[in-house]
Amino acid sequence: MKRPLSIRVRFLLVSLVAVPSALALAALFMTSMFSASLERRLEEELKGHINTIAGSIRLGIDGKIEHPFSLMDRRFAQAYGGLYWQIGDAATSAQFRSESLWDTSLSSPDDLPDDGAVHRYEADGPEGTRLIVLERQIMVSAPAGLKPVQISVASDTRALDEASRGFALDILPYLAGLAAFLIGASLVQVIFGLKPLADLTKGLDRIRERRSGRLEGALPAEFVPVEAAVNRLLESQAQSLARARARAGDLAHGLKTPLTVLSNDALTLRERGEGEIADEIEHLVQMMRGHVEHELARSRIVANADMRQTDADIEKIVGQVVKTLQRTPKGEALQWTVEIGEPSHVPLDAHDLRELIGNLTENAVKWASGEVCIGWKQGRLVVADDGPGVDPDKIRSMTERGVRLDSQTPGTGFGLSIVKEICEVYGLTLSIENRQGSGLMVSVGFGAAE
Template sequence: MSRMSVRGSLRARLLAGSLVWILAALTATGFVLADLFREHVTERFEAELRIHLDQLTANVEFGADAVPRLRAELSDPRLRRPLSGLYWQIDREGGDAVRGMLRSRSLWDTTLEVPRDGPRDGEVHVHAVAGPDRERLVMMERIVRLEDGAAAPLRLIVAADERGMTHPVREFVGLLVIALGVLAAGLVTAVMLQVSIGLAPLKRLSAQLAEIRDGRSRRLEGAFPNEVQPLVDELNAVLSHDAEVVARARTQAGNLAHAIKTPLAVLGNAAMREEGALARLVSDQVATAQRQVDYHLARARAAAATQVPGLRTALRPVVEGLVRVMQRVHAERKLRIAIEAMPDAAAFRGEEQDLQEMLGNLIDNACKWARHAVRVAAVVRDGAVEIVIDDDGPGLSVDARDAMFARGARADEDVPGSGLGLGIVRDLAQLYGGRIELGQAPAGGLRASLILPAA
């Protein structure tokens, strides 16, 4: 897992933290359980040796010739089977040979070599020694003296293969590792499920925010957990506040437009009733002022709209409406205005009025210059919608295309227009993060490509 994925993902942090704690807890548990079981097996093993040693002590006696012997055989049958792993032996204290030394049949013809540690009477010592088949033995010894003290003290020894103690521990540890591994897998699965369920509201919140961004919704809907609901309420409050700010800005822009246009209309009407150079000058300046007001109001409206999330305008209805209008406006020229290759799902992430403003200018400009036909098409790719308007008019040279974006620039003074259309389209597109490009149409005329963010 990369450093960025762990530091940047809440899910990765929770899973990594849980995994560390699960592994640490289960590892500690495994060591503790293994150690407890090892101590238990060791105690049982030594307890069994002590039983054999006590039985050996109870059965040893001296005959009339002061030679030790056993009154009865010890009960465990392994002591009678050669090299069985369980042994006993009797010798003199200090390791001196005993005439007629006693040892179990399981020792066969070998003798246990034991440390010379000299335990006190009745004291039991435990040692690890080598056995007859080079196996490791756990040995237990005891010194026994006769009450009359006539004979030398005896060293009573029992020993058993330590594999009888280590094998159960090894098997238990193997089973414990498997069990803890299964438990760890189950706990990790449970943690992953818990994290997924716990973070599901955040995933749903992200999906709803994406719907707001794409224009499919205007606010966050549904119930969320108590820990997330305050965030949802704050986001909805911010969205509502932004919508109110934009609404007030639009209202103020409309009031300003009405306040300016009314005096301009009065001046224009008065100038139209008069004759002379002054009246024509006033009419021209009033028309210029009205165009400037429309231009800057469109920019202000678009600038406000780009700050509002959730805007979505379907492309086809707007284009179809503009085509019907243009067919009526340019009816005397009998142009063929065709809509081609336009996906029904194509949508612009912005205000409908701004889309109408941009496309209206481009389609109207194409109709003014077209000889017979205008073609409108659209395609959606890479998060953007590209609307292409082609005409079969005379077209423009490369140098003239760049100059057309200057405010008030016109390709032909004989063609009606204000010269502000392409400038408005360019500025509105840039406010939305888009652009407009001019090129040559397949029919030889002008191609205007409007690229806007898709919803």
């Protein structure tokens, strides 16, 4: 099943899409507002020109409009200068016009109302330009009475368009910088916002490494239900394990006494000359005692982190185990090489580490011809002997319960099985291989110490 995108990647993708889109819309809005503002200013300017022209209009004795004085803006005098005016009446719509119109005139709509207000419309201008036209009709006194006069002032939109484009280009770098800042801020926000998940992961890792029995820490309020649910699950599992191991321990202890009685019965039978039955009983007792010891060892493995006080001092425990085995008849005759050095502590319960090292070392002593080596190499505890080694096809079965590769050698066949179970509980890696020359080498990798 394909794993979905991480939360960080999702937030980043959303930011990469949303931030530029939002800023693009903002740029369009700001450019539109800027254009509207320029257009309002232009209309106010055109209204001023209309008022100036209206104040200078005079009618002659014959009732015709006299040419007004020239306006100060040079664009009115420059051909197609972009600013135009035109005066007309009912008879002639373009009786007078600015020099900038040259050979054209402003077209007026047919439905222009005669209310005296300023009306705005757009029209085609010289050389294919688009014009904004303001037009007003005023009443001027004439000998025959009031006469309507239309005043039109126009400006092409090229200046507005160029100003809008220039404004958009000017704000583009700032918007790009703002986009980069917002995306970066979003990423920082995601990292900071998801930090409680990292704390939650660390808490779960501590539980997995058996450094804690509960999910604890200063988690946000949103994680309180998760914390409570995980702790309830851990408590339930710990109680179930404790009950199961207690029952296994009680059962194993309960069987030790009957096994001792059977062993004594076998001794009695042997003294009576019934050696064959005695051998069979002793064999069965030995097998059952191996199972009992195995279950007792399993019941002593730390069931939860609350039972674990501190990390184990590996150099100290190796020294204790070696000192004990050197006092045995077989261990006394062997040469011992112990090189631990760093690290001084590993994340295991002291009893579990002693059980692990004890079983590995006892197995090495059992098969060694003259030397046992114990060392620490690149995060792995290595126990090696110079014995006959093991058939490569049988190495995998060595960690199975009750498997004995040599029935002539004393043992229960549960030592490496217990080692394997401890490794599985703590997430350690177990490796078994033959040494170059002769002998067996067993190593355990401590991930947290590597």
